[in-house]
Amino acid sequence: MPPVPPTESAYDRMRLRQWYLGHARSAGVERRVLMKLLTAASAAGSLTAVGATNARATAPTAAAQAATATAQAATAQAATAPSAAPGIVKPLPSDVFTVRGTNAETNFAALRSTGRLTPASHFFVRNHTVTPRIAAEDWKLTVWGSGLRGPAVDFGYDDLRALPSVTRTAFVECAGNGRSYYTTQQNQQVTGTAWTLGAIGVGRWRGARLGDVLRRAGLTRDAVDILPRGLDSEVVTDGVDLGRVRRPLPPAKALDDVILAYEMNGEPLPADHGFPVRLIVPSWVGVSNIKWLGDIEVSDEPLYSPWNTTLYRLFGDAYPAEGSAPLTRQSLKSAFELERGATVTAGRRRILTGRSWSGGAPVRSVEISTDGGAHWHHARLRDAPRPGNWVRWATDWVPRERGTAVLLARATDRAGRRQPEVAVHNTQGYLFDAVVHHEVTVV
Structure with a gap:
């Protein structure tokens, strides 16, 4: 792979410059949003030192059926104890969770009786819409785009499980975890779900390396952005359809420690946590860990989505007018x-x-x-x-x-x-x- 800029900030400036020169593409972001970012960054002088690159425009098996049966059994069991949040499958007892709209925050005191790993029964839920019901035998992952040597490549559930597996213990944490304390402790107004500190969980995740999947699909040296997308419903905010949740990863991270997880704590992923397959991006903000993964675009031109432009950047008096670089590592x-x-x-x-x-x-x-x-x-x-x-x-x-x-x-x-x-x-x-x-x- 070619060298990647050392920081997300440098990479973001390169994306903006390439978009301005016609070498980058918006993945569902309005032109006015990108122009606002570009104008603010140019006024701050942050693009002058960034040069353009030469990116160019451009039948079910037993394992799958068993995984689906396990997930369906868990769903059926949950149905006997209905959740208190729309679109969440598992039970949400009040001593373990606080429901926040379409989300469920873990009450941190409830972790006192658990070990280092967070049981699925106690793991927080961050849903942009609702939990989809997907059968493993019907699921496939499509890897496609201008950063591949050839046409799109599909991987079924059993194809993925046949690849060498790795196990990583890692936390998944919403970028807004602790958000409520800006208001209650610092008397500052913010927008978004009013999490306390329970929008985090630690799991033992097993799956295939994203790097292995990308190489088998024909990854080229020209690839500059990896864009995974979920299978949950389109996100509509203030009457604007943002599309399905998606957020680009630089190749350096995608080829490092990211996995396509199909197990959590030794069991198939629960529905609320991404069944059949989700992305695990260790140490990065939760939105990078795409649930219910459906496709991955591999692009030879930088990509933008709502989740790395108007969302998941830092805006405010302490930051440039265009906002910080897109968020990566957790705090x-x-x-x-x-x-x-x-x-x-x-x-x-x-x-x-x-x-x-x-x-x-x-x-x-x-x-x-x-x-x-x-x-x-x-x-x-x-x-x-x-x-x-x-x-x-x-x-x-x-x-x-x-x-x-x-x-x-x-x-x-x-x-x-x-x-x-x-x-x-x-x-x-x-x-x-x-x-x-x-x-x-x-x-």
Whole structure:
């Protein structure tokens, strides 16, 4: 493969320049949106150093039936305990989930009884529309586009399972996880689903390498963007049809650690989590992990979609007029496995537990304060830190004074990044990373 720009910011500037020169194509984005981005970037002088490139325009098996049967059984079981959110298949008990529109957030305290992996029963759900019902034997993945040597190539469910498999343990986290704290903690207005910290889950994912699939389909050296697309319904926002969820990946990431997952925690993917096949893009924002994967366009010209133009960029006073580069890696966060507003007893020893994670590097250490930040001490890490994963931690606490106590957890990762006191505001509330104030009552 040819070298890829070292940062998403550089790659994004190259995309804009190529689009302006007629060498890049919009994958369902209005011209006025791209012109706005281009005009703002040009005014800021961020395109002048970027040159153009030479991109050119341009029968069911037993395994599949068993996977479908497993998924259908899970769906039938869920039907006996209806969910409380439109379009979500699995049960959503109120002690485990908070329903937010078409989404379901995991109540973080419910993870206290789970291990390092998040069971499917506790895994959050982020749906742009509704969960589709797809049979494995009817499913196929089409790989196509100008970045291939030949015509489109189809892979069936069993074709994919016949390829060498890999297993990765990785978190999937919505880019808006923690969004509500911009408002409740920093008194700043944002748009989007008001997640607290439960829009994350860690799974053990098994599947085929995306790189293997792309090479078998005839990937060429000219490919510059890989655009996966889901099979869920078109997304309509404010009366505008944005099409199906899709977001380009640079080849460097696509050929690195991305997999086409067909198992989650040793079982076929549940319907709400992408059955039959989904993308797992370790450490990157959740929207990159396309569920219900249906096709992948491999392009020799840069591509744009709504999910890397008006959505999943940072806009606001701290950012350029055209917004930041499209979001990639997740931020650094910590959360207590304790109900907010919980009542604890003065003078009685309690073990506080929680989890910390980072998309940039493994978590190195976690500090805890039980007095609103006046004093800090290190928590005990219960897991070996690993990339794209969280660490569980614990600390002892004997509350002394009655009244409201403010608990704080602050992580530092191996890249030297530490959670700040205040997150930099952006209008859509992405990537909140500040230390969260967790209030409890001591009686």
